[in-house]
Structure formats: C-alpha cells, structure tokens
Amino acid sequence: MRPIRHLLVILLFPFFLITMACKEKVPKPNPALAFIELQRGELLLCGSGQFGEVDFSLNCDYDVRDAFNLAVSLLHSFEYDEAEKAFVKVIDADPDCAMAYWGVAMSIYHALWSAPESKDLEKGAFVLEMAEPLSKTAKEQDYLNAIGAYYKDWKTIDHKTRAFLMEQKMEEIYQKYPDDTEAAIFYALALKSTADPGDKMHTNERKAGKILEAIFPDKPNHPGIAHYIIHNYDNPELAPMALTTARRYADIAPNSAHAQHMPSHIFTRLGLWEESIQSNIRSASAAQCYAESSGNEGHWTSEIHALDYLLYAYLQQGNTEMAKEQYNYVKGIKKVWGNNATVSYPFAAIPARMALENKDWDMAATLETPITEFDWKKFPWEKSILHFTRALGSANKGDLDTAQNELAILKTLQQELVQLEDEYKAKQVMVQLKASEAWIALAMGNREKARNLMLASAALEDTTEKHPVTPGEVVPANELLGDLLLAIDKPKEALDAYEKSLKRTPNRFNGLYGAANASIQSGDLEKAKVYFEKLLEMTANSNSDRPEVTEAKMFISKSIS
Structure with a gap:
C-alpha cells in the first residue's frame, strides 16, 4: 500500500475553454505538425485545475487566450508535458498563433533541469521553424528569437553557451519592454539557469530575486514569480528571504505537484522539517494522482523526487519508522517515467x-x-x-x-x-x-x-x-569532518566543524547531536545543553527511537536536577 493516500480527483475542464471558444470556427491544422511527435491529448489536471493567474496571450486569437494563459501557467510550474499539450491545443485551434509555437519550444527546454536530449532539441528547433513564416508582432518575434537562440546550432554549440545566449536575448526583451511582466519573469528564470553554482555571492540569484520581488505585489497570484523566487533564494544565505513566498506558492498553484513540492526547498534550507514533510506529502499525492490518470505504466519522477525530500525530513526528526516506510516503498519501484x-x-x-x-x-x-x-x-x-x-x-x-x-x-x-x-x-x-x-x-x-x-x-x-x-x-562534509575529529580526540576542532555544518544545513539531527557531544568532550556543558535541547525540539513529535534522543533526555534531566 502506498505510504501517501490518493487525495485528488481528475477534472478535465480546461479543454472546455477551447472547445466552446472554437465550436463555430473550423481551423486549418498546420500539416507540418504531422511530422513531429508532439505531446497531445486531454490535459491531466488533478483537483480543480488551479495553476495561478497569468495574462500573456499577446496577438493570438481572442478565443484561445484563456487556454494559452493556462498553458503558460503550467509552464511556470514546470508541468512541462501538460504545458506542451496545452500549447499544441492552441496551435490546433489557431495555427497562426506564433506564440503557441514559442510555448512548445519553451516546454521542451526545461531551463533548470538537465539539458534536453537530441530528439527533443530537434523537435524544438523544428517547431520554431514552423513559426517563422507566421505573422507576428515585433515583441512576439523577440520572444521567438530568444528561445531560438537556445535551439540554434544545437548540434555544434554546447548547452551552457546556448543558455547564455538565450539569457542575453531575454535581457534585451526585459530592457525593451519594461512594462511586460512576463519578460521580467522569464528573464529572472534565465538568470537562474546560467548562474554559477560556485558563486558564493549569488550574483545572478540576487539580481533575479530583486526583479521578481518588485513585481510580486502587483501580481500576487502569479505562479512564476513565486516559483522563481524560491529557486533563486534556494541557498543558505538567501533562504530566509523566501520563507513567506514559500508558504504562499502552494496556494497559488494548488494542483501542481511541483508547486506543492517547491516550498520544501526553503523549508529544508531552514530546517523546518514538519513543514517540509507536509509539503512533500501533498506533492507526492498530486504526483500519484497525475500518474494514475496518465495511463503510463510505473511511477512519475515527480513523486520520487518528493519522496527523497520527505525521507530526508523524517530522518532529521529522528523518525526512523516513517523514513523506513518511504525507503521500502521506493525500493519496490522498478519502473518510472518522466x-x-x-x-x-x-x-x-x-x-x-x-x-x-x-x-x-x-x-x-x-x-x-x-x-x-x-x-x-x-x-x-x-x-x-x-x-x-x-x-x-x-x-x-x-x-x-x-x-x-x-x-x-x-x-x-x-x-x-x-x-x-x-x-x-x-x-x-x-x-x-x-x-x-x-x-x-x-x-x-x-x-x-x-x-x-x-x-x-x-x-x-x-x-x-x-x-x-x-x-x-x-x-555534509563538515559534519563528517566533525565525526572524524571526535574519533581522533579533537573535540574543540570537531565542535567548530559541526557548527560550521549547522550554519549551512541547520537543524540536522546528526549535526546537533555531534555538536552536543563535542561540547561535552570540550568541557562546555552549557553549550551541550543548548544543542541537546534543540535536538529534543526537533524530535518532539516523532516518537523517535534513536539512542541519541534517549541520551539527550538523560543529559537534560541531569542538568535540571
């Protein structure tokens, strides 16, 4: 039996928007679509189909604008397969909507994930070629040129270089159209996609975060703003700045498995284990709902991703029983898709x-x-x-x-x-x-x-x-360093290592226990008490059977008496 119960039902209402809008017109399908393998079919949306509020249809047919904005909302929450299907539906209803082709190419890109495979790059490049002869505004051409910079010469130019080229194009759009909210949002995403992971100043992330925070008050229900703030502030230095946003994002896009999961990135950074647990329970449930409705055999990758975060949080609470339940469940999974x-x-x-x-x-x-x-x-x-x-x-x-x-x-x-x-x-x-x-x-x-x-x-x-x-x-290497230093009778050095580790990864079970143990061996009983009390606070509601918890309780009891 799955450790997370199936919570949601499938509602396939979004296509009502397209069907009703287009019932009196018979579009002429683009015959070139038959030559590529696009994501097609009804959208598989759990719950009520709420993915936030987006207004970005530009010059597309008025009748498909609601459907187009739904597609962009799905794109902003990284529901890529459904986003592609939604954009293809728009193309079928309005083959002259150039931005729908842009949307398909964006759905294939996966800016913050691994680089697309060759077959996907080939598909994206072909879709953009189909958009070239279509009538479009100057702004639409700019957007197509931006994603086009990523797909151009993909066989000979590496992924990283092409991502930088796209970021430069998005910056030009951002500067050229200062009132375009989507330009700012997609530029912020591009900045994150090219950020240097070794940059401890988090230059790109700070720049992107500033852009997003400036527009959030006017667009409080926009999924992309909240989502990308979390991604850009997902580091030890900036995470506290994203806590309020993290607690809001799940409500902005309640039917996205990824939106339910993303807040746990910040909860994990801050050691807020119970909030992380609840976030990932909801995310895994939404992912299970999506998988069961898809007709695909096996488990969707978003579920497994959420379960890693869930197990991690249980372990920091010392809740071995619940962690083992997730472990055994994942161990039984043999087939995944995504x-x-x-x-x-x-x-x-x-x-x-x-x-x-x-x-x-x-x-x-x-x-x-x-x-x-x-x-x-x-x-x-x-x-x-x-x-x-x-x-x-x-x-x-x-x-x-x-x-x-x-x-x-x-x-x-x-x-x-x-x-x-x-x-x-x-x-x-x-x-x-x-x-x-x-x-x-x-x-x-x-x-x-x-x-x-x-x-x-x-x-x-x-x-x-x-x-x-x-x-x-x-x-963590510093935590492991603390363990080794204790093993060679260097408790003061060990304490420094544990405290350094806890600064980067706060409220870790073994980090707190190690720091308390090193404090005792260093003769600092008051500091040991602080760390043991924190350990007991972290494990208070988990019925932990870890011996470290028993040891902490005994120490606190003796210090009181």
Whole structure:
C-alpha cells in the first residue's frame, strides 16, 4: 500500500475553454505538425485545475487566450508535458498563433533541469521553424528569437553557451519592454539557469530575486514569480528571504505537484522539517494522482523526487519508522517515467541516506544498486553516491579491501565526469573521494593523514552548492569532518566543524547531536545543553527511537536536577 493516500480527483475542464471558444470556427491544422511527435491529448489536471493567474496571450486569437494563459501557467510550474499539450491545443485551434509555437519550444527546454536530449532539441528547433513564416508582432518575434537562440546550432554549440545566449536575448526583451511582466519573469528564470553554482555571492540569484520581488505585489497570484523566487533564494544565505513566498506558492498553484513540492526547498534550507514533510506529502499525492490518470505504466519522477525530500525530513526528526516506510516503498519501484535525470538521484540517495544518517555501517557496506529500467552507466554522479556509501561503511567496519575497491571505482567515476566536462558533478565526486580516503586512512591508523584529507574534502564542499535535485548531501562534509575529529580526540576542532555544518544545513539531527557531544568532550556543558535541547525540539513529535534522543533526555534531566 502506498505510504501517501490518493487525495485528488481528475477534472478535465480546461479543454472546455477551447472547445466552446472554437465550436463555430473550423481551423486549418498546420500539416507540418504531422511530422513531429508532439505531446497531445486531454490535459491531466488533478483537483480543480488551479495553476495561478497569468495574462500573456499577446496577438493570438481572442478565443484561445484563456487556454494559452493556462498553458503558460503550467509552464511556470514546470508541468512541462501538460504545458506542451496545452500549447499544441492552441496551435490546433489557431495555427497562426506564433506564440503557441514559442510555448512548445519553451516546454521542451526545461531551463533548470538537465539539458534536453537530441530528439527533443530537434523537435524544438523544428517547431520554431514552423513559426517563422507566421505573422507576428515585433515583441512576439523577440520572444521567438530568444528561445531560438537556445535551439540554434544545437548540434555544434554546447548547452551552457546556448543558455547564455538565450539569457542575453531575454535581457534585451526585459530592457525593451519594461512594462511586460512576463519578460521580467522569464528573464529572472534565465538568470537562474546560467548562474554559477560556485558563486558564493549569488550574483545572478540576487539580481533575479530583486526583479521578481518588485513585481510580486502587483501580481500576487502569479505562479512564476513565486516559483522563481524560491529557486533563486534556494541557498543558505538567501533562504530566509523566501520563507513567506514559500508558504504562499502552494496556494497559488494548488494542483501542481511541483508547486506543492517547491516550498520544501526553503523549508529544508531552514530546517523546518514538519513543514517540509507536509509539503512533500501533498506533492507526492498530486504526483500519484497525475500518474494514475496518465495511463503510463510505473511511477512519475515527480513523486520520487518528493519522496527523497520527505525521507530526508523524517530522518532529521529522528523518525526512523516513517523514513523506513518511504525507503521500502521506493525500493519496490522498478519502473518510472518522466525525466530519468531527476529520478536517478533519489534512487541512489534514498538508500544511502538510510544507512549513513543512522550510521548503519553494515547496511552502508553492502548497499546494492537499485534495480530500475534505466542504465546506471549514464549517471556517474548518482552512481558515485552508492560507492561512496559502501566505502564509508566498509572503512568503519575495518574492511579495508572492500573500501579500497570502492575508492578505485569513485576515482574512475570522477575521471569520467572530468572527461564529460561536467565540472560541478566532478567536484561533488571529488568531495566524496577525499572523504572516503580520509576514513580509510583512519581505519589504517594514520590519524593525521585522515584529518588532512577530511579537511580537504570539507574545504572543497565549501566552494560548491547543493544541486536543486537534492535536499542535501547524503552526509555534509563538515559534519563528517566533525565525526572524524571526535574519533581522533579533537573535540574543540570537531565542535567548530559541526557548527560550521549547522550554519549551512541547520537543524540536522546528526549535526546537533555531534555538536552536543563535542561540547561535552570540550568541557562546555552549557553549550551541550543548548544543542541537546534543540535536538529534543526537533524530535518532539516523532516518537523517535534513536539512542541519541534517549541520551539527550538523560543529559537534560541531569542538568535540571
């Protein structure tokens, strides 16, 4: 039985808008549509079909404007398949609506997700070619030129360069049409899509956030504004600025699985575990509703993505029982549909979290690669998580041969990412690699080498930022550094490491416990009390059976008496 109950019903009312609007006119379908595989069919919208308020139809036929705006609303909440279907419906009803072709191309782009595959790029480029001879305003041509900059020469120019070209075009539109709300919103999205993950000043994100915050008061129910504020402020420094918006977005687009999930990015950043849990329960339910109505076999990727965040939050509450329920549920999933790049991460991270968060070294050392229909060879970063977990588990068990074997695989995967010129993921695996070497060195009795390697791992992670696909690293490097420093009797250094980790990832269960333990060993009982009290606050409603909670209660009880 699924751990999240089916909550919503399917209502397919949006096509009533198109059907009624066009009942007295017989459009002439664009014959070129027959040569490409477009998303078609009735929209699958759970609940009442509310996705926020958008007004952006420009020069399209008046009769299809409501349908067009619904399509843009779906696009803004990353409901890409349904957005494409909605834009295609508009094209069928009004083949001369140039912006509907723009909408299809935008639905294929997926600005903040993995780059489209070749077949999708080919489709997007072809759709834009179909729009070229159509009559259009100067502004519509500008919008088509902007997305066209991404698709042009896609066979010879890399994704990153084309994304930058599109951002530049969107900036021109933003400057040229200062009263165009959608120009500002899509420019803010483009800024986020090209932001440097190593930029600790968050230059693009701050610029985008400022643009969005300026227009939000006049458009309080616009899904894109709220959504992109959350994405741009999804980092430790800016997250507090997005809390109010995070609490509003789900109500703006209540029938979007992604809109229900997105607030948990901010809740996770701030350690608000109960709010994250409720957000992802709603998101997974909406995703299940969508999957069941789609006719596709298996589970939709949005559900698995939400469950990774859900399990993570349960683990921070020390709620092993509920975390294990999600873990067992995901373990039983063999078939998924949607974006495999989105689901490959949680398939690797969920079992790794169960082992590492509970310090179950037997489970960690023998972690198996999940059996799914997609090829793990295509996902070296995600695959590295499994080998990293096995390396840590084996090192902590004293099985050095297995640990060394896993380390060798990590090195191979890291080099593979270097060759693929995926700098971000190569760096993430290097963080894991150095941490694995550190714990192997400790198991071999070389304490100083272990300390230096773990310091290097933590320092490298400090220069990076977590990927949006994950609620957090399977174990933060600074937290792991604290664990190692405690193991070599350096409690004051360990406390510094834990506190640094908690600043970046607040209210983590193991971070709070580690900081309390390091405080005791450093002789600072008052600070230990503060951390233990925080740990008990985090776990108060979870009926946690973790021994750390029992230890915290005993310490607080003794300090009171």
